[in-house]
Amino acid sequence: GMIVELGFLVAATLIAAYALVSMGRLATGPNTGGKTVSLKTMGLMALMAQSGMQLPAVEARLTLFDNVFADIGDEQSIEQSLSTFSAHITNIIRILERVDDRSLVLLDELGSGTDPAEGAALAQAIISYLRDKGATSFIATHYPELKFYADQQPGATNASLMFDVDTLSPTYEMAIGIPGKSNAFAIARRLGLDETVLDEAMRLNGAGSNEAEALLDSIYDLREKIASEEAATRLALHQIEEEKDVLARRLEQIEEERAQIMAAAQAEAQEKITAVEEELRQARWQIRDAQSLNKLKKVRKDVARLEEATAVTLAPPQAKSASRKKPDLQVGDVVRIKTLNTNGEIVSLGKKDALVVVGRAQMRVKLPDLIFKSRPAAAEPEVEHVSHIASPGLELDIRGRRVEEGLAEMEAFLDRAYLSQMPWVRIIHGKGTGRLRTAVRKALKQNPHVATWEEGKDGEGGAGVTVVKFAD
Structure with a gap:
């Protein structure tokens, strides 16, 4: 064990691979699993950072401590007549006398070397004392009682060190939030202990403990499965990014090829125009009679046609003229209703208005x-004239919205529909509990633009739809 004074150390902002942020963390796992090495690493990281030394890590957030207390290793002493338990307790007494909320405490195999029940109870009491003092503590243990303690007490967290039973060697991987397994039976079986002895040991250990170990096994299996799925997902995302880059490069190549083709076409057309112009110049020198003059006119027409064809091929598309004459409307014409932004058919025509069929409605x-x-007989396309107030459509779907959000969205929709001179709209609110439907219909009664409203008929959504008609 050791006590290190940090009053003389210089604090510095550094980057490392772990964060000392919890009030208490209990590390569990098999012997040779790496618990003691982890405790030593945490202490050394804190001391190195506060000494201004470079840490062997990628990233970390570390708390600055005034003192680091550690009780690690076996301190038996024949000379001082100290057993393992007595040596640990002597160090812990010195630590408890000086610990405060600015201390880091590292305890290895707390409560070991004595009766397991008494040792576990003493260990829990010491951990509670450290927690009340506000100290940051990292404690290695085999006691199952401490695993349950860390799981149930606020401010305490379980951690476990992974162990490969097949190779009988630690992986030095720490899992936060999961208690560790001792793996004693698995290690003994791997080393060749007689199965009769193992079966008797497992029977004496109790069904509850065996079930807990089996549950931990399933948790670790699930953890490994999730980790493998995450790795597969990361690989798939990486492949998608690579395919995306390939497609982007291919698109750039296509654009370059398109530009090259267009340039080649323009050059070819220009060569043809140049050749025809040269023929025209030669023809001018050969004009002697009417026949030659007619030949010249034909060549000029050929040049004009070629230039026009070239312009149509290479020039960008021009906007269609909007100055076509509007034909008189007749019964049977298909027309667009500007206020609804939808098409219908004229079935009756008056002097100022027309009766139009839209779907099943007139x-x-x-x-x-x-x-x-x-x-139907002779169609002549007519240029569309966009209304100053664009139609928002015939329907508004607010299913799944909260009442306040749905009402706000409906009010804005009704204002746009009224200003675009729509005769009616449909509000789809769904049936559900009826709260949204009741709020919608209450708001419609208070809306100045609404003349009447009615529940949707069969085929229109029934009670889940409200049809709103606007005032003239």
Whole structure:
């Protein structure tokens, strides 16, 4: 055991591979599993960081401590008549006299060397004392009572060191939050202990302990499965990123090839134009009679056609003219209703309005609000005129929203629909508990734009839909 004073050490901000942040952490696991090495590593990391030394780690967050207390190793002494238990208790007494909330405490095999029941009880009491003092503690133990203590007490955490039973060697991997296994039976079986002795030992150990060990086995198996799945996911993501890069490079190549093809086409067309112009110049020198003049005119027409064809092939598409004459509307014409942004068919035509069929519904629409689309006999396309207030559509789906969110979204939708002169809309709120439906219909009664509303009919959603009609 040792006590290290840190009053003279220089504090520094460093990077390492673990964080000393918990009030108490209990490390469990088999013998030779690496518990003692882990305790020593934690203490050395803290001392090295506060001494301004480079840590052998990638990243860490470390607490600055005024003192580091450690009781690690067997301190039997014939000269001082101290047993293993007495030596540990002597060190612990000195530690408890000086520990405070700015201390790091490292205890190896706390409570060992005496009766297991008494040792476990004493160990729990010492850990509770350290926790009350606010000290940061790391404790290695084999006692199952301390595993349950760490699982149930706030401020305490289980940790375990992994052990490869097949090779009988530690992996030096620490799992936080999971108690460790002693693996005594597994190690004994691996080393060749008689099965009769092992069966008797497991029977004496009790069914409860064997079930707990089996549960831990399943937890570790699940942990390994999750780790392998995470590795597979990371590999798949890496492959997806590589494929994404390949596709991006291929797209760049396609764009380059397209530019090269366009440049080649332009060059070829220019060569043809140049050749025709040269023929034209030669023809001018050969004009002697009307026949030659006619030949010149034909060549000019050929040049004009070639230039026009070249311009159509290479020039970017131009916007269609919007100055076509609007034909008179007739019964049977397919028209677009500007306020609804949807198509319908004229079934009756008046002087100022028309009766239009939209799906299974019929409505009267003013003639200026209709845009000619097509006619069964001779269709002449008509350029669309976009309404100043775009239609938000005939439906609003607020299923799954909270009441406040759904009402706010509905109010904004109704305002846009009313301003775009829509005659009616459908609010889809679902059936559910009925809270959202009740709130919607209550809000519709108070909306100044709403003339009437009614529940959706069969085929329209029934009680899960409300059809809203606007005031003129």
